[in-house]
Amino acid sequence: MIKSCPLFLFFALSLVQSVLVGQGEWELEHAGNGVKVFVRAEANDDMSVRVETTAAVSAESVLAVLDDAPSYPAWVHRCEAAYRIPGGTDNNYLYYSHIDLPFPFQDKEVVARIDQSWSDGTLTRTILAEPDALPPNKGKDRLTTYEAEWKITPQPDGRVFITCTCRTEAGAGLPNWVRKEILTGGPAKTMENLVERLEGVARK
Template sequence: MYPLLLAFPLLLLCTCVRAQTSDGFELQTESGGVSVYVRDEANEEMSVRVVTRATAGMQRVRAILDDAENYPEWVHRCDDAYIIPGGTPNNFVYVSGIDLPFPFRDKEVVARVRQTMGPRSVLTRTIRAEPGAVPPTEGRDRLEVYSGEWVISPLERGEVELQCTVRTNAGAGLPSWLRREILTNGPAKTVANLRDRLETRP
């Protein structure tokens, strides 16, 4: 009896340890092949990491990620997006609108994207807010805090791993249901939509 009583809390402890990454992200949900990790930050900010796999080639993934004008077709709550002229394929600034339900004001991200191809053909795409890069858009609140990273890793049998990490305060001042919908459900839906787009469109 006593060994069993001792083993049970140890089992719970091991489960919790496995559910947390080395950099403090905790597994929140795992459904349909999409894993969502969260990490609370200071000042009402939150970091979210979403991981899944897709059957696709690296060039196909990059082509979709670089096609900002079509973000509204798969990026959750995105209603407009475009790349500001003057950049390069690996270093550019883009604008993306976030549609919120009435009576909340829509939001907007202006950020710089830098892309590098590392060892084993892993594509890393870092995103950092540059809110002053273009004049404000009327009727939208521009996010001052926004950073992200896509890591696309080729796997065997024609698969890739898609990992997207976002840190933002987009939910500040919003009710808890909408904050959760934007900060956790949104990235999960976006990555799932990307996977489906990769696998169903030529």
């Protein structure tokens, strides 16, 4: 039924250096429908994922969709629910997302801080897990490692280049087929859904 919250989510302050400096080289795992997905193994059984695409919209339009957490289930793969936690500012706030996993695996949840800024027309949006900011929910596995960075960069042809780099423990301990679906198929579907949502809105 459902789809996963910013794993692409996605799904604060500055991106923790471990996202940018990995244990190995990026490997192209998927290319299709205008989306590329790269993966990289990290320490502690974590994985980093980088997703790239373009869209015929403005950076401001992308920000509006990314800031609309309650809409995540409509386009973020495996996202059961998401919401902004009261408090903070428009550019620095906490959010919650519930990641639905297939039975018999335990669902995941993320509590993280979003911090975003503009420079020369480029939007940078960083996300860092704050697992203790909310009490955990019974029956869900609260992720303690979730670090991500979105960059939305205007292009000369009027499009924007969208990249999302994420490091997560979400696949740790899961069978390879579930791990691959979460860390490769999910991000690809999420980005495809995002572009469709953005360009569909732009055409209205």
